[in-house]
Amino acid sequence: MKKKKSEHIIEFLLFLSAFVTILTTVGIILVLTVEAYKFFKEVSIFEFLTSTEWTPLFTKKNFGILPLLTGTLLTSFIAIAFALPLGLTIAIYLSEYTPKKFRDYIKPSLELLAAVPTVVYGFFALVVVTPFLQRLIPGMSGFNSLSAGIVMGIMIIPIISSLSEDALRAVPYSLREASYGMGSTRLQTAFRVTLPAASSGVVVSVILAISRAIGETMIVAIAAGQQPRFTFNPLVPIETLTAYIVQVSLGDVPRNSLEYRTIFAAGITLFVFTFILNNISHYIKTKYREKYE
């Protein structure tokens, strides 16, 4: 009996800690929705989604989210374009080619990349990568999405390489043996047999990486600029959804004004994106898991 009582207490504490997390999530969604609702009472959702100018703090107010959205998508796209080939190559190399001992050293050190504070990455982009790129591309601005995107790519390489490598290694060895038995080389086996077999895990890792890139804040706030601009040119200053939220939160915009609510409008847009991506990854993970076991 006595044991049972303490068990109950422990159980309750466990439940409580889980409940607090859920409550926080619900609270965030609630605040976002309520403030965004107030925002859309004053600004038409049509203007929000179609206007190509975002100048809520200035004389001519425009509330088009597109410049911030393209900024976010542009930096994320550059990051993925940089990280996907590299991360995948590393994953294949680690799972198919390296001896176990070597891998045990390499993998943790790669994951160290994920432990670097993003503010450090931001300054790395600004003071190392950008000046280097400017030597190759004269006329490139000091703040630009290319440099921020590349450094963000470096940051998400471990997400792709680590998760993909796990997926690749989960592919049963019998498949590889069958492939070798048919006379395939290692490279052919890796790309034609193992990678397709592990594709769901690889896709999930990429989606998680995209999600991370879209939500990334410090790097883009420091290195990509603070000017909402509707463009896909990677060489000029832009502003992402997250950087805008930082910029406005740091200034002294009066509370409960329309300018203040723009933060939540940007926030809910961001939330919708990461929410969809996380759900897709969850869907793929549950649907295609254990295909070969």
Next chain:
Amino acid sequence: MKKREIIPIILAIVLLSACGGHQSAKKEVLTGKISIDGSSTVYPITEAVAEEFRVDFPEVDITIGISGTGGGFKKFGRGETDISDASRPIKQSEIDLCTENNIHYIDLTVAYDGLAVLINPKNDWVDHFKLEELKKLWEPDAQGKILKWSQIRPEWPDEEIHLYGPGVASGTYDYFTEAVVGEAGSSRGDFTASEDDNVLVQGIATDKYGLGFFGLAYYEENQDKLKLVAVDGGDGPVLPNLETVSNGTYQPLSRPLFIYLNSVAGKRKEVQEFIRFYLENAPQLSKEVGYVPLEDDKYQLEKDKLEKFIKGLE
């Protein structure tokens, strides 16, 4: 034995009392309340001075408001404040209010506020900007329309222009828009706006097609990374520097900053001491908060003016 012990004790007493006497002679304990209001532009200097002053005279209670120059003069004209911060000279209507309420005052210039227009050192096509050109570039109507250098002057490159400026919450932004666009707080919105001057410096310093503006004092610290642009306010291009700012030729992007002292308050010891302290420390502190100090002899003139005023009150 006894004699030997007594001598050091006496010495110690003499020394200690000498020390004490010295201290009390230097720092008499001032008490009272000084109320200040007015321009938010002058506020940073006044606040910095007050902070230093509190170290020496912790018993004096100083309150500083930021009702703006006009709002400050309204209170000053009713005799509600002792000192008024102002970013422009007092207007006739405000003088009338003072006369009506039998308030006499003295104005003292404490520093200059100067704005610098800056470009990248690699920019070799701009030699100066006309005020109308700055207006064309920054007014609200330029938003989304004036995007290339060639739209300002046809001979300038057909390249995108990247603009950098302080955010809407800063006094610098208010002053620039007032001087250039004609209305404070009114400008285009598609530029890199940051309250952090470092972001602006970094942006312009690494962007060949960049242009921006901020407080002149901040340029001094970054001279090697940026190029100053001469501005033509109507009488030919003028580069901002200590001389052109203080003699008023760099117009309209520079202006003197004042404090006004009420004559009744000027009779009070703590107020006198505060104003003296203000003029004594303004050269250093105005620089620290981002403004341009007056020339040394001008501070002397202001000090003489103050002493004469105080003497006249007795």
